[in-house]
Amino acid sequence: MTAKLLQVDNLFCHFDGVIAVADLSFSVRAGEIKAVIGPNGAGKSTLFNMIAGVTRPSAGQIRFDDERIDHLPTFRRARRGIARTFQNLQIFRDMSVLENVMVGRHMRSAAGMTQAILHSSALRAEERAIAAAAMDLLDRFGLASKAQTQAGTLSFGQLKVLELARSLACEPRLLLLDEPAAGLPHAEADRMGEIISSLNRDGMTVLLVEHNMRMVMSLSHDILVLNNGRRIAEGTADEVRRHPEVLAAYLGEAEDA
Numbered sequence: 001m002t003a004k005l006l007q008v009d010n011l012f013c014h015f016d017g018v019i020a021v022a023d024l025s026f027s028v029r030a031g032e033i034k035a036v037i038g039p040n041g042a043g044k045s046t047l048f049n050m051i052a053g054v055t056r057p058s059a060g061q062i063r064f065d066d067e068r069i070d071h072l073p074t075f076r077r078a079r080r081g082i083a084r085t086f087q088n089l090q091i092f093r094d095m096s097v098l099e100n101v102m103v104g105r106h107m108r109s110a111a112g113m114t115q116a117i118l119h120s121s122a123l124r125a126e127e128r129a130i131a132a133a134a135m136d137l138l139d140r141f142g143l144a145s146k147a148q149t150q151a152g153t154l155s156f157g158q159l160k161v162l163e164l165a166r167s168l169a170c171e172p173r174l175l176l177l178d179e180p181a182a183g184l185p186h187a188e189a190d191r192m193g194e195i196i197s198s199l200n201r202d203g204m205t206v207l208l209v210e211h212n213m214r215m216v217m218s219l220s221h222d223i224l225v226l227n228n229g230r231r232i233a234e235g236t237a238d239e240v241r242r243h244p245e246v247l248a249a250y251l252g253e254a255e256d257a
């Protein structure tokens with residue numbers, strides 16, 4: 001029996017009148033790729049924001065490694081090993097590719113990214129070690145030759161890979177990926193899938209929000225389906241694919257598209 005790395009219990013999130021997430025409970029086992037799918041507005045990004053510490057739950061609990069984290073600020077969650085990418089890319093376009101990855105390392109500090117940008121020469125030896133680790137990540141993802149290039153000049157596909165590399169710079173144990181393949185042409189989406197798969201083979205636990213059903217069905221060990229903030233199904237790709245409520249809410253519509 002594999003340990004639960006993340007456990008969510010009876011989680012709610014209200015925005016004024018809107019219930020974005022309602023009474024949601026699930027867990028993520030260490031070493032698995034779990035997908036969260038559902039139509040737009042289902043509450044997927046809100047769920048990620050609550051796990052990462054950007055949005056405070058209205059009620060419920062989030063445990064990481066058996067400890068409550070739902071009261072912790074973002075940087076403490078990053079320090080414990082939770083990293084994420086964003087549905088809308090968050091890249092510093094004026095900084096170099098290498099610096100963008102290095103900033104990921106500083107997500108673990110209280111001062112965060114701002115401090116990293118303002119005082120990037122403060123701790124030189126540490127900075128050199130961080131730069132070397134960042135170069136290794138770029139090398140792994142085929143971006144080493146772009147290290148000194150201004151990030152804003154990269155293609156969209158390269159930026160998505162860069163953001164993933166940055167999320168890994170803080171040496172996470174849980175990766176939250178919000179639509180990593182969104183906007184990518186087939187070949188690049190497939191490559192993104194291969195990258196995620198290779199990270200998982202090396203032991204990374206992944207929570208994946210994605211509309212690309214080919215990627216979801218081929219990568220996920222387990223799939224959680226949300227609709228209107230609630231869980232409507234959970235199981236393997238085959239189980240979820242056949243679930244009547246899922247077909248009604250989502251898959252039929254996605255496969256037609």
Ligand SMILES: Nc1ncnc2c1ncn2[C@@H]1O[C@H](COP(=O)(O)OP(=O)(O)O)[C@@H](O)[C@H]1O
Nearest residue numbers: 015018019020039040041042043044045046047
């Ligand atoms: N900051 C916010 N303020 C108000 N409503 C929000 C906010 N963020 C999300 N919502 C609402 O919560 C619901 C879930 O949104 P979201 O989590 O972005 O869904 P998904 O990522 O599944 O498309 C939607 O109805 C959305 O309009």
Ligand SMILES: [Mg+2]
Nearest residue numbers: 044045046087
């Ligand atoms: Mg979203």
